[in-house]
Amino acid sequence: ALILIVFLIYPALIDIKNISQKILLDKRKIISISEQNRELDNFKKKYNNYSYNLEKVNKLFVDSKNPVDFIKFLEKTANDSGISTDIKLDISLLDKGFNNWAVAVSNISATGEFLNILKFSEKLDTSPYLMRIKNITIKKSSQESMVDINFLVEAITK
Numbered sequence: 813a814l815i816l817i818v819f820l821i822y823p824a825l826i827d828i829k830n831i832s833q834k835i836l837l838d839k840r841k842i843i844s845i846s847e848q849n850r851e852l853d854n855f856k857k858k859y860n861n862y863s864y865n866l867e868k869v870n871k872l873f874v875d876s877k878n879p880v881d882f883i884k885f886l887e888k889t890a891n892d893s894g895i896s897t898d899i900k901l902d903i904s905l906l907d908k909g910f911n912n913w914a915v916a917v918s919n920i921s922a923t924g925e926f927l928n929i930l931k932f933s934e935k936l937d938t939s940p941y942l943m944r945i946k947n948i949t950i951k952k953s954s955q956e957s958m959v960d961i962n963f964l965v966e967a968i969t970k
Contacts, residue, residue, distance in 0.1 A: 872942045873970035874916050882941060882967060886920065889939070893932035895924030913968045920963040923953055929961050936965065943967035 855862075874882040879901055890897040898921040922929060929950075936945060947964035 870970070871940060872968070874941060874943075874967045876914070876916060876969035879916065882916075885939065885941070886918070889935045890920075890922065890932055893924070893935060894928040895922045895932055897922045915966040916969050918963075918965040918967065920965060922961050922963070923955075923958055925957060926959050929959060933963070936963070941967050 883899060883901060886899050887897065890899075900919045900921075902917050902919070922932065924932075933945060933948075936943065944966055945963055946966050947962075949962040951960050952958075953960045
């Protein structure tokens with residue numbers, strides 16, 4: 813009877829225990845997957861409500877593969893501010909600025925009246941892009957009442 817218990821019943825009990833633990837783990841995985849499916853279905857139902865905000869968030873980033881819109885924005889902002897600029901955008905300098913986000917570095921050289929340059933920098937601060945002015949260098953221009961300024965701007969890319 814002792815040999816029967818040791819060689820037949822005890823291994824069977826251990827197998828039953830292992831199999832039941834595996835079944836419990838599988839049940840938990842199934843429950844987790846079903847919860848994820850339910851959340852995904854809810855998101856799909858509400859996607860139309862979210863899509864407008866997702867598009868707005870997507871427009872905050874500079875497209876690293878096609879930065880034309882960003883350059884047009886900088887040029888238009890400079891023209892609206894009444895200053896002349898030379899914009900150099902270097903996407904190859906993708907850097908880890910802004911809390912480890914990839915950024916495109918722009919070097920903007922501008923000439924204009926000081927107040928117009930201040931307007932330009934304010935417009936950059938309130939721009940629709942996630943960007944910051946990292947460095948500013950100002951010097952008096954050879955023209956009267958004008959200043960030359962260099963901005964080093966970082967914009968987050970997608």
